Amino acid sequence: MKTPSSRPQRYALVTETYPPEVNGVANTLGRLCEGLLQHGHQVELVRPAQTGEYPGRDEAGHLSEQRVLGLPLPRYTELQVGRSARRLLTQLWTRQRPDSIYIATEGPLGWSALRAARRLEIPVVSGFHTNFHQYTEHYGLGMFGGAAGAYLRWFHNQSTLTLTASLTQQNELARLGIQNLAMLGRGVDAERFHPRHRDAGLRRSWQAGEQDLVLLYVGRLASEKNLDLLVHSWRAVSEQRVNNEGRVRLVMAGAGPLRRKLERQLPDAIFTGSLTGPELARLYASADIFLFPSLTETFGNVVLEAMASGLAVNAFDLAAANQHISDRYSGCVATAADEHQFLDNLQWLMADVEGLRGVRLHARHSACQLTWDGIIQRFAGYLQKAAATRSSAAAIAPAGSRPRA
Incomplete structure (x- = not known):
């Protein structure tokens, strides 16, 4: 080199x-x-x-x-x-x-x-x-x-x-x-974070089959991450059917002072704690949509990790998402602090099967350039x-x- x-x-x-x-x-x-x-x-x-x-x-x-x-x-x-x-x-x-x-x-x-x-x-x-x-x-x-x-x-x-x-x-x-x-x-290391790490066994442990959608959050469980919006969004979509038959699951990865409160607010979610290395790569690749409601990020490395893993990222038009996501092409970006648009984007990703598939492919392609x-x-x-x-x-x-x- x-x-x-x-x-x-x-x-x-x-x-x-x-x-x-x-x-x-x-x-x-x-x-x-x-x-x-x-x-x-x-x-x-x-x-x-x-x-x-x-x-x-x-x-x-x-x-x-x-x-x-x-x-x-x-x-x-x-x-x-x-x-x-x-x-x-x-x-x-x-x-x-x-x-x-x-x-x-x-x-x-x-x-x-x-x-x-x-x-x-x-x-x-x-x-x-x-x-x-x-x-x-x-x-x-x-x-x-x-x-x-x-x-x-x-x-x-x-x-x-x-x-x-x-x-x-x-x-x-x-x-x-x-x-x-x-x-x-x-x-981002696009070899470490790669869709090939998708694990059907891990999804089964989440009670999620291939027809189901897994929403994922990775990050600190703390107030500055705007997790009240994540809670609100989950409550709005948790009963939504996927392709008329599938279900939706929520996985929360990370540690922080809000964990106990979030466990009470999200009793159906899976909390994994902090993960690193191959476990983290497998976690990303086994999900479908990445939720990133933060408004205080200087960048958000997790956005690129999720994209490299082939996930559709739903975020605000800030930092990494602003720089590397084309709205409804390689992810979804809402105007900063527009919670209604954030939720609308999530519902679109969940309802449009072909749209979601295209977003995930383009997300992976974009991340591979970085x-x-x-x-x-x-x-x-x-x-x-x-x-x-x-x-x-x-x-x-x-x-x-x-x-x-």
């Missing part, structure tokens, strides 16, 4: 979540790190120690890991934020200076990494992976939404470039006042460009100039 730069470089990636943690940010960072290594770059990964690990340092080939102390994230106790580690990172990057640094998260660890990088005058590229400023409304903290937005604006405007996952997100961040935005996008290779090359190019900007500035700096404190 050819490297997009003229020589291998050393990059640092700072993130407060990483595989095997299960979320879109961890999945993306795992892909980006793996991709840089495959291109021959050296990577310094800075992250919190996970369950069963200790803070410390490991090195294996071109990958070095610096694990720091973490704290559980409020309302997301299975995830952590890394504690501030400015002194440690300053020492580390003084000994082994990265060409540029990618900061994926804006918590205490990301904030301290930004401060260390600025002190050492190392170029920083930041990523916007989570709309935490929008989450405040879902957790009774709406009064802090403005402060959260101001902090995110300050944080990202300290970096050379802020990478976004989708065009809709890029537009939203521009309105927030964040500058120097660039689109990175996301890919490989990670192009995303990795673009990502490496952004990091290389940031490093080159620093090199050019250093070349013309006056003798005796010193890094800023």
Whole structure:
């Protein structure tokens, strides 16, 4: 695999979540790190120690890991934020200076990494992976939404470039006042997520035959995912017949604080908990329609995973769905927050057998074009460009100039 730069470089990636943690940010960072290594770059990964690990340092080939102390994230106790580690990172990057640094998260660890990088005058590229400023409304903290937005604006405007996952997100961040935005996008492994993993035995365990339709949700069971709309939609269609004889089933995959409440609201649904690897691929491929009611996504990796698995996605015209779905051709997209249209689209998918079949075929075809290779090359190019900007500035700096404190 050819490297997009003229020589291998050393990059640092700072993130407060990483595989095997299960979320879109961890999945993306795992892909980006793996991709840089495959291109021959050296990577310094800075992250919190996970369950069963200790803070410390490991090195294996071109990958070095610096694990720091973490704290559980409020309302997301299975995830952590890394504690501030400015002194440690300053020492580390003084000994082994990265060409540029990618900061994926804006918590205490990301904030301290930004401060260390600025002190050492190392170029920083930041990523916007989570709309935490929008989450405040879902957790009774709406009064802090403005402060959260101001902090995110300050944080990202300290970096050379802020990478976004989708065009809709890029537009939203521009309105927030964040500058120097660039689109990175996301890919999907269309071999891992593939219709061939469909499992009739798994469907039977859901009491679903081939004439039945299985509706699927994969994601966190939390308020910001707009799951009240999913509950409402299910109640509206749960008794609907499929092709005059089939039934409809609902499968919910994921974990989160709303699970018990949802189990009470959806007594006929199957709750699987969080799944990964082959189990997750089999789950996707064994369903028929993917429900994605969220209005707060920066992207929504699950949308591409569902499409690659041959599912018809029913979502709002935002983030990944906005970018990669043609309405009633490769999925269904409703105008943002238009719940009636969301439900109408679902009912159309369930009622039109040929329409559903065509949507599923086109969804798979569209997803197959979205490989990670192009995303990795673009990502490496952004990091290389940031490093080159620093090199050019250093070349013309006056003798005796010193890094800023």
